[in-house]
Amino acid sequence: MLNTTVWNRWRYSLYAPVYDAVAQRTFARARRRSLNQVCWQSGMKVLLVGAGTGLDLPWLPRDLEIHASDLCPAMVKRLKDRACRLGIDVEARTMDAERLDYADNSFDVVVMHLILAVMPDPAKGLAEAHRVLKGDGQLCVMDKFQSDERPSGLARRGLNLLTSAIATDITRQARPLLDQAGFVIEQDTPVMMGSLFRALIAAKADHAEPRPAKPRPDEPQPEEPRPAESRPAEPGPTEHQSG
Numbered sequence: 001m002l003n004t005t006v007w008n009r010w011r012y013s014l015y016a017p018v019y020d021a022v023a024q025r026t027f028a029r030a031r032r033r034s035l036n037q038v039c040w041q042s043g044m045k046v047l048l049v050g051a052g053t054g055l056d057l058p059w060l061p062r063d064l065e066i067h068a069s070d071l072c073p074a075m076v077k078r079l080k081d082r083a084c085r086l087g088i089d090v091e092a093r094t095m096d097a098e099r100l101d102y103a104d105n106s107f108d109v110v111v112m113h114l115i116l117a118v119m120p121d122p123a124k125g126l127a128e129a130h131r132v133l134k135g136d137g138q139l140c141v142m143d144k145f146q147s148d149e150r151p152s153g154l155a156r157r158g159l160n161l162l163t164s165a166i167a168t169d170i171t172r173q174a175r176p177l178l179d180q181a182g183f184v185i186e187q188d189t190p191v192m193m194g195s196l197f198r199a200l201i202a203a204k205a206d207h208a209e210p211r212p213a214k215p216r217p218d219e220p221q222p223e224e225p226r227p228a229e230s231r232p233a234e235p236g237p238t239e240h241q242s243g
């Protein structure tokens with residue numbers, strides 16, 4: 001199977017210049033709905049893992065301490081440029097999600113958007129997310145997953161040989177992965193292409209306490225302002241995005 005970290009670094013360096021053209025509009029709504037599921041509080045420390053070009057940044061609330069990391073320097077450079085354009089303070093670093101250079105129990109929220117299906121070993125990425133997340137922290141995942149109830153059939157596994165090499169794994173199951181990493185899923189919402197793409201909020205199993213329920217992200221949201229290149233008072237787009 002051609003899905004290794006070395007290969008991912010190489011291919012995402014190649015994809016970086018065109019990534020926004022492909023992913024910005026496509027995932028805008030799913031990413032907004034995913035981030036809306038987080039119980040945000042002012043001053044929270046958040047880590048974006050496999051942050052890419054920073055397409056999550058416009059959808060984050062104000063008053064967070066934002067850290068971001070990605071395997072590819074080309075992605076990190078674009079993320080820094082975006083943060084600069086948006087006037088957002090972000091501590092961005094090149095880093096492998098399998099070996100995060102952050103202290104244990106240091107983040108209130110860890111966001112993993114479209115990376116668990118890309119990494120060759122998502123269990124290692126989740127183990128690291130678990131380590132750096134505070135006891136009462138929230139893991140926010142948005143990705144494509146095979147149904148938890150039904151493992152992939154032969155045809156899907158065959159197709160996966162191709163998709164995992166050039167884009168993404170299509171056979172991964174969210175619940176077993178998160179269970180094994182010591183997480184409890186608190187929210188699980190289909191956000192795109194039926195239930196192929198799901199937005200999950202998970203807590204550390206050994207600290208899980210009921211959190212106040214948030215409205216489902218598919219409930220009507222207030223109209224969001226679209227000021228150009230300035231940070232929103234509430235989560236909302238600050239760059240031209242559809243969704």
Ligand SMILES: C[S@@+](CC[C@H](N)C(=O)[O-])C[C@H]1O[C@@H](n2cnc3c(N)ncnc32)[C@H](O)[C@@H]1O
Pocket residue numbers: 005008009012023049050051052053054055056069070071072075095096097098112113114115118119
């Ligand atoms: C599909 S993109 C998603 C980017 C971003 N999270 C988003 O939602 O637009 C996958 C990203 O994961 C990064 N990546 C792949 N393997 C990684 C690893 N082992 N550690 C950190 N980042 C990784 C790639 O460089 C790429 O930026």
